[in-house]
Structure formats: C-alpha cells, structure tokens
Amino acid sequence: MYYTCSNTWLSRHFSDKFVKESKRFGYRSRAWFKLDEMQKANNIITSGMTVLDLGSSPGGWSQYASQKVNNLGHVISCDIKPMLEVSKVSFILGDAFKKDVLKKICKIKNKVDVILCDIAPNITGITEIDHPKCISINYKALNLCKYILLKNGKFIIKSFNGSEFKRYYTAIKKLFKKTKIFKPVASRLNSQEIYIIAIGYKV
Template identity: 50%
Template structure:
C-alpha cells in the first residue's frame, strides 16, 4: 500500500471516528469508550446483569464495560477488571494489571473458582490487517477466555466474548456449546458495520 493511500485511509478513519454518534456521546457522558453501548445492547437483549452479581471483565481497558457493569451490579456486587494496560480507577471496580498469559495474573483470576456469575471478554489482538493472521490471534484469545470461564463460572453462569467473523469461528461455537446450554452470535448496532467484530453469547454454564 502506498504512503498516500495509508494517509488517506488514516485520515478517513479519524474523520469517521470523531463524527461517530457513539464516540461523541461517550465523550459527552464520560463513558470512557463506545464499547459501553455494545455491552448495554447485549445486556438489554439478554437481561444479564443484576444487583449483587460477581463479574470478571477481561481486556477491560479503558473501562467502558467495567463502568457499565458496576452501574448494574452495584456495590453489593463485584467487578474484577483485567488488562495489560493501566486503567484509571472506577469506583467499585477491582483492577488487576497484567498479562493473563502470565502465571501470577492467571492464578489471581482463577482464585475466584466457581464464584463468578458472568465472564466478559472484549480482548482484541493487535490488528495486522492480514485476515488469516488476525483470525488466529482472536481465536487464541477466545480459547484463553473459554478456559478461564470453565474454571471460575458458577453453574448457569454466562460467558460473553469478542470474535471475528472468519475461519474457525464455527468450530469454536461448537466447542463452547459443549459447556453452555444456549450459544449464539450477536453483532450490536453500535458495532461499526465495516468491522468483522461479533460477539459470542453463551448462556447457562452446564454443571
């Protein structure tokens, strides 16, 4: 790709981003990110989050999902946010900074064994722009998230994870169905139409 084309694509993205309704609303209402709306749509469709729930948020930076969840579960609930990047404090949210591939961070997450009502993951790899490579990266993150959910979720717990429309997605849908009673794909209206981003919603973890 030529430098001019890269510049034009970048300029177009910036223009679209700053004029995006959800981005503008996020800034105005201090929501941290437009991803807040995605989780709100998922919750509205499935009535997931309730007062007093315990929730783990993987890939939490900059805090859009954590901020939404704590507003729903309240201070009687528990939100554990995890990310490699530092995330500014959200009242009521417990933040763990670190890589979930590292044993010490993973052990902190797994210490909540069979105590968590919902595990959400908005983790995304560094995008290369090469579809095949990016698909492999996101599948790895789905696999890690699923393995954690199997260990920490209560019976009838809920698992929500970001995916890309592409290779091996059907395979992982089938795999997730082994552990949850209801599994389906959902693309929120607030997710950009140009994005391959889609969410796997897995309801009611099996015993």
C-alpha cells in the same frame, strides 16, 4: 484495542455517533453501548453478581458492569494496558491468560457469575493474520471458564467472523445451555467482530 491510527481511522472515529455519545455521557469507550445493547436484550448482569471483565481498558464495560451489579456485587477487571480507576472495580494489570493474573483474580473471588471478554489483539488489517490470533484468544478465554466461572454462569465474548469461527462456536455450544451470536448496532459494520452470548455454564 490497538489500531493503526491512520488519518482515515481518526476522522471516522471522531465523527462516529457512539464516540460522541460516550464523550457526552462520560463513558470511557464506545464499547459501553455494545454491552448496553447485549444487556437490554439478554439481562446478563444483575444486582449482586461478580463480573470478570477481561480486556477492560479504557473501562467502558467496567463502568457499565459496576452500575449493574450495584453495591451488592463486584467487578474485577484485567488488561495488559493500565486503566484509570473505576469506582467499585478491582483492576489487575496483566495478561488475562497468565497464571499470576489468574491467581490474583482468585484471591479476590474464587468463582464469578459472569465473564465478559472484549479482548482484541493487535489488529493488522490482514484477515489471514488477525483471524487466527483472535480465535486463539477466544479459546484461551473459554479455557479460563473452567477455573473461574460458576456453574450456570454466563460468558460474553468478542469473536471474529472467519474460517475458524464455526468450530469455536460449536465448542462453546457444548459447554453452555444457551448460546447466541450478536452483532450490536454499535459495532462498526465493516468490522468482522461479533459477540457470542453463552448462558448456563454446564460444568
């Protein structure tokens, strides 16, 4: 995620309990803990699965997913920013919503069991600008499901509270058997981010 790195943000970031813990355990990001909470409550990723991690850099979720899928499964990650290698993870550098990236993903695996999307746009701090950008990304990620998500697959996506959220959530509910909204403890309280956990892709 891109942030404006003000002194306030930097000091809050480095005093953050999850930042400290991720450093201690060698996790690439504090986001690791968010996926861990979602996994523990919903058993999203299991051994042998193929997981697509969109917006993967610096790699916390990729690290997490690659452990869960084990040697039998596979993780494909993608980000517009480079990512240091994560063991057993195939990384694609590029925009997750561009055709060439989709082609590269499909070359590795035609369809996946789980799509994780933690993509965040360049945040300005102005809700009227940030919210529509986030929701637009959310729709693009949902659209990707029809090309690469297996029937009965799972879709976990970061969204943002705001005027367009309800409409987006309704769109997801139509395509999946079970959906829920999840605010991980590791997600900053003052952040508008929330996650949608959608299970059982119908198409």
